[in-house]
Amino acid sequence: MRAASNSHRGDGWRVLEILGHGLRALVMLAVIGWGVLALHFALPGPRSLVVAVTAAWAAIGAAALIAPWLAGRQASRSRWHGRSRPRRRPLVLVVRLTFVLALIILVTWWQGLEPRNDRDWAPDVARQLSVERDGDRITLHNVRDFEWQTPSTAIPRWETRNYDLSQLDAVDMVVSYWMGPAIAHTLVTFGFTDGRHLTFSVEIRRERNEAFSISGGFFKQFELNLIAADENDILRLRSNVRGEDVYLYRVGLSPQARRELFLAYLDEAERLRQTPEFYNTLTSNCTTIVFDMVTRIVAGLPRDARLILSGYLPEYVYDIGGLDTSHPLEFLRSRGYINPRARQIPYTAGSEAFSRAIRDGVPAADGGILHASSP
Known part of the structure; x- marks a missing residue:
């Protein structure tokens, strides 16, 4: 009975873990999408520069979104083959820190945008x-x-x-x-x-x-x-x-x-x-x-x-x-x-x-x- 109870608790934690990962992914997708649109519409400069910066932001966001999933798959394969759980690769931390830094820069730029009355108007x-x-x-x-x-x-x-x-x-x-x-x-x-x-x-x-x-x-x-x-x-x-x-x-x-x-x-x-x-x-x-x-x-x-x-x-x-x-x-x-x-x-x-x-x-x-x- 105790084993069955522990099994049910384990299943419940796994469901919550999956839901947590899903929620995190949705939030990140929303943030990445917002950044893409903000850069597309508001970043000044030549079109080639806007495209390059937007693509770089999207790539950093995609890497931060996918890296933990890849690390989790690697850990699962290690457990399946009886190997000890590998230490989290430094690369995952680097990717996440890069995303956070890019987000800080993006939000700072966005907050600094000011309306003006001196543009070349239609x-x-x-x-x-x-x-x-x-x-x-x-x-x-x-x-x-x-x-x-x-x-x-x-x-x-x-x-x-x-x-x-x-x-x-x-x-x-x-x-x-x-x-x-x-x-x-x-x-x-x-x-x-x-x-x-x-x-x-x-x-x-x-x-x-x-x-x-x-x-x-x-x-x-x-x-x-x-x-x-x-x-x-x-x-x-x-x-x-x-x-x-x-x-x-x-x-x-x-x-x-x-x-x-x-x-x-x-x-x-x-x-x-x-x-x-x-x-x-x-x-x-x-x-x-x-x-x-x-x-x-x-x-x-x-x-x-x-x-x-x-x-x-x-x-x-x-x-x-x-x-x-x-x-x-x-x-x-x-x-x-x-x-x-x-x-x-x-x-x-x-x-x-x-x-x-x-x-x-x-x-x-x-x-x-x-x-x-x-x-």
């Missing part, structure tokens, strides 16, 4: 919004109004514009689908009583000849930028030039909340001018940053997975009462699809015809109003 994100304020009078420098011919070519135009906060009377949410139903870009556009509209968009700040990458957004590949643009530029680019499916929803915000949200965008622009920040696909993107601004204005907003899966953001805003809840959401979606109307309006600099057309038939948010939490 033309459409080359400038940053700057603000002057005198009471309700707002002067914005570097408002973008490009005339796009293709998704990558445009006639550039950066403008200085003046706005009066007392004339601010509408807020609209625009959701542009570019990769399936779950992934969309979120923009917020403000309307004034004189018929003008201004759109804010939190975007990656790409370097010249650099393309967006969802994976790269996890690995400090891009800085953040806040673009203020004319709807003729930033919405037409998506609906008419890129061919994305673009939806506009009239958001119900009280006058005070509208004003505070507009000012929050200006504060965010100034913050990014003073303190650059990395874009993060999951935590610092076009939706989460807007949500953080809104939560400082409207208290009690719940966090939700739809803030990450931004394609479902309209459902979230509808559920919290931010849209016209007197109509079904599907009705608002069908009326808010701007592409057919947008394509009928030719580009005309300074014209509000595009803005009027895309709102034609879109219900106002009379059924739902969100109020600012501050008095």
Whole structure:
């Protein structure tokens, strides 16, 4: 009985040992994979150097992962042939120490990466919004109004514009689908009583000849930028030039909340001018940053997975009462699809015809109003 009990305990320890080895291997694989991606996306220098350093890291990681397994097999064969258990080869320790040293160097380099505002930027994100304020009078420098011919070519135009906060009377949410139903870009556009509209968009700040990458957004590949643009530029680019499916929803915000949200965008622009920040696909993107601004204005907003899966953001805003809840959401979606109307309006600099057309038939948010939490 005692022998059987000892046998069961031995089997249990072997199972735990196997599970421990498996967990260690998974953790190491995750660390090695993270390092490969971090070097691939963030290591500066010629491509050949990036490939060489990444390959060296992967080789060191693979050696550290495999070496203990090879040593264990050798020990098992020795026991099978009746030989005494060999001493652990110094090579295994050298491999492990090499991996630890390489990991320390990698993490130190990663922590030392700092966002910057002085790179060779792509033309459409080359400038940053700057603000002057005198009471309700707002002067914005570097408002973008490009005339796009293709998704990558445009006639550039950066403008200085003046706005009066007392004339601010509408807020609209625009959701542009570019990769399936779950992934969309979120923009917020403000309307004034004189018929003008201004759109804010939190975007990656790409370097010249650099393309967006969802994976790269996890690995400090891009800085953040806040673009203020004319709807003729930033919405037409998506609906008419890129061919994305673009939806506009009239958001119900009280006058005070509208004003505070507009000012929050200006504060965010100034913050990014003073303190650059990395874009993060999951935590610092076009939706989460807007949500953080809104939560400082409207208290009690719940966090939700739809803030990450931004394609479902309209459902979230509808559920919290931010849209016209007197109509079904599907009705608002069908009326808010701007592409057919947008394509009928030719580009005309300074014209509000595009803005009027895309709102034609879109219900106002009379059924739902969100109020600012501050008095």
